[in-house]
Amino acid sequence: MATERISREDAESAAAAWIARRDTPDWDATAFEGWLAESVSHRVAYYRLNAAWQEAGRLRILRGVDPATIEAPVDSLVADSPAISAPDLANFSEGVQDPAGRPARQPRPFVRRAPWVLAASVALGLCAALGFYRLERAPPDRFSTVVGGLQAVPLADGSRVTLNTDSELQVSLEPRERVVSLDRGEAYFEVAKDKSRPFIVNVGPKRMIAVGTQFSVRRDGDSIQVIVTEGTVRMEVRRARASSASSQSPTSAQVPRSTQTPASEQAATSSSAPGSAEAVPQGSPASLSSPGSADVILLPAGSVARAEADAVLVRNEPLTEIEQRLSWRSGLLTFRDTPLADAVAEFNRYNERKIVIQDPRIASLQLGGVFRSTNIDPFIELLGQGFPVRATQEGNRILLTHN
Amino acid sequence: MGDTLEEWFRREILPHEAALVRFLYRKWVKFKDVEDIRHDIYVRILEAAERERPTQPKAFLFSVARNLLIDRARHDRIVAIDLLEDLDTLNVMIDEVSPERRASGREQLMRLSALFDRLPERRRQVVWMRRIEDLPQKEIARRLQIAEATVEKHLVLGIRALAEAFYGHARRPDSGAEDADAEQGADAEQSHGD
Numbered sequence: 001m002a003t004e005r006i007s008r009e010d011a012e013s014a015a016a017a018w019i020a021r022r023d024t025p026d027w028d029a030t031a032f033e034g035w036l037a038e039s040v041s042h043r044v045a046y047y048r049l050n051a052a053w054q055e056a057g058r059l060r061i062l063r064g065v066d067p068a069t070i071e072a073p074v075d076s077l078v079a080d081s082p083a084i085s086a087p088d089l090a091n092f093s094e095g096v097q098d099p100a101g102r103p104a105r106q107p108r109p110f111v112r113r114a115p116w117v118l119a120a121s122v123a124l125g126l127c128a129a130l131g132f133y134r135l136e137r138a139p140p141d142r143f144s145t146v147v148g149g150l151q152a153v154p155l156a157d158g159s160r161v162t163l164n165t166d167s168e169l170q171v172s173l174e175p176r177e178r179v180v181s182l183d184r185g186e187a188y189f190e191v192a193k194d195k196s197r198p199f200i201v202n203v204g205p206k207r208m209i210a211v212g213t214q215f216s217v218r219r220d221g222d223s224i225q226v227i228v229t230e231g232t233v234r235m236e237v238r239r240a241r242a243s244s245a246s247s248q249s250p251t252s253a254q255v256p257r258s259t260q261t262p263a264s265e266q267a268a269t270s271s272s273a274p275g276s277a278e279a280v281p282q283g284s285p286a287s288l289s290s291p292g293s294a295d296v297i298l299l300p301a302g303s304v305a306r307a308e309a310d311a312v313l314v315r316n317e318p319l320t321e322i323e324q325r326l327s328w329r330s331g332l333l334t335f336r337d338t339p340l341a342d343a344v345a346e347f348n349r350y351n352e353r354k355i356v357i358q359d360p361r362i363a364s365l366q367l368g369g370v371f372r373s374t375n376i377d378p379f380i381e382l383l384g385q386g387f388p389v390r391a392t393q394e395g396n397r398i399l400l401t402h403n
Numbered sequence: 404m405g406d407t408l409e410e411w412f413r414r415e416i417l418p419h420e421a422a423l424v425r426f427l428y429r430k431w432v433k434f435k436d437v438e439d440i441r442h443d444i445y446v447r448i449l450e451a452a453e454r455e456r457p458t459q460p461k462a463f464l465f466s467v468a469r470n471l472l473i474d475r476a477r478h479d480r481i482v483a484i485d486l487l488e489d490l491d492t493l494n495v496m497i498d499e500v501s502p503e504r505r506a507s508g509r510e511q512l513m514r515l516s517a518l519f520d521r522l523p524e525r526r527r528q529v530v531w532m533r534r535i536e537d538l539p540q541k542e543i544a545r546r547l548q549i550a551e552a553t554v555e556k557h558l559v560l561g562i563r564a565l566a567e568a569f570y571g572h573a574r575r576p577d578s579g580a581e582d583a584d585a586e587q588g589a590d591a592e593q594s595h596g597d
Binding site: 024041 | 408409412413417420425438439442443445446449450453514515517530533534535539540541551555558559560562563565566569570
């Protein structure tokens with residue numbers, strides 16, 4: 001299969017080069033037609049790249065003034081704010097008008113890793129306009145959000161915490177360490193580098209330790225989910241007994257090997273193992289550590305770790321999927337092959353109006369898409385159009401039945 | 404049938420790429436092979452369509468995918484237990500995801516803008532100027548004070564990265580050192596005028 005791989009690679013590089021060269025004076029139409037006619041492989045590569053390249057022109061709408069298009073993400077980020085008028089959008093879309101015109105790009109720590117970046121920076125501009133800058137003042141110790149809330153909290157050390165819906169945390173910046181305890185909900189941490197002051201997130205008996213990195217922590221009772229987008233996070237599980245093993249001294253032998261392998265390699269390795277009849281799908285559990293074997297787990301970027309009362313499950317995901325999991329930072333929920341039951345559970349985190357699945361037959365329907373977390377109705381409407389599902393309003397509940 | 408083969412391919416086949424690739428990832432699993440298999444599937448599709456366009460392109464696409472997977476499974480002597488039965492229900496499966504299809508326009512736009520921001524600095528500038536501002540390569544080279552060949556290099560890499568994002572692949576466009584090196588290498592070939 002090696003020859004095929006080389007030929008795809010070559011065909012795609014060449015196709016991209018033809019597209020890039022198209023407008024230049026040395027464009028040779030005859031040579032291009034000749035290349036195209038040479039093989040089906042060339043045509044496939046060219047058709048595919050050319051289509052995407054032309055579609056990329058749609059990004060123009062993020063640059064110009066097109067409130068209708070950017071309205072959704074903007075609205076969702078400032079969900080608690082009054083309605084936004086079109087002139088506001090027109091003014092602030094200038095902020096993203098011309099990235100190319102800013103050769104020395106301004107540092108945008110929050111926006112840089114956000115999934116829907118261009119749209120999100122518009123929204124941040126809006127926050128400033130609407131007086132949201134009061135958040136930049138020295139913050140108090142305790143922060144919380146209501147159901148459907150979303151709040152970015154800059155800390156005095158330069159770090160930033162983004163609180164998701166229905167969340168509560170406490171911050172104390174000590175001279176020797178920075179300590180946050182997440183009492184409820186979910187938060188995303190962008191930690192300012194400071195080697196002398198580790199950044200510690202406590203969730204019940206577990207703590208996540210970072211120096212300069214970005215990660216999210218979600219708490220559902222005793223269950224914790226940690227997603228690392230940048231750098232490495234050290235997860236420590238403190239146990240009441242067996243405390244002889246100091247949680248302060250991690251030994252690398254305890255680190256699950258597979259968590260250090262990029263997802264791609266890992267999937268490739270495991271599936272090509274001799275005699276492996278069943279290949280490990282990408283994104284599948286990479287390691288299962290019981291507390292008996294590990295007090296400390298290193299989580300590199302791309303890790304999704306779920307810690308239950310007595311076990312930690314770590315897997316690796318491509319960064320694009322990780323970003324989707326964190327799209328709540330832009331007020332969006334991203335589903336991909338998600339069972340309806342899970343999608344509904346997500347929506348219910350963000351809304352006082354609760355969706356209730358009344359028929360188990362529809363619970364496992366798979367769906368995909370991007371939705372605003374605080375806007376149930378379009379979701380329900382699409383559901384009715386695409387699936388055999390009927391929705392009935394009953395007080396503050398939306399009941400879903402099989403149609 | 405007044406449209407060209409390219410238009411047909413773009414309209415009838417490419418929109419299913421995200422579903423196709425997701426399926427390949429799930430079934431075939433060898434990460435590094437997925438793009439090649441996808442390419443091989445397209446080659447078979449186009450070869451067939453050049454003779455006669457299939458009346459049901461999507462069904463045809465997935466039946467080609469299915470046959471190719473089976474061929475390869477035989478060839479590699481990999482016994483993928485659930486491969487065959489899953490393939491049989493595949494068409495049903497992709498017909499059920501209509502909310503996803505409706506959301507796809509905005510989803511694509513968001514993927515594009517997310518990808519765009521993750522491109523290395525210089526590459527993003529070059530792609531932006533070329534695609535969004537329609538500046539010629541020469542003008543881009545002048546504005547950024549880099550060689551035209553460098554502009555082209557960034558464009559070639561940018562075009563490919565955009566395609567991956569556009570079709571919704573689970574792949575990191577800025578993955579690590581390789582990309583950073585490419586960016587550095589491209590810039591190092593000429594001296595900055597400032």
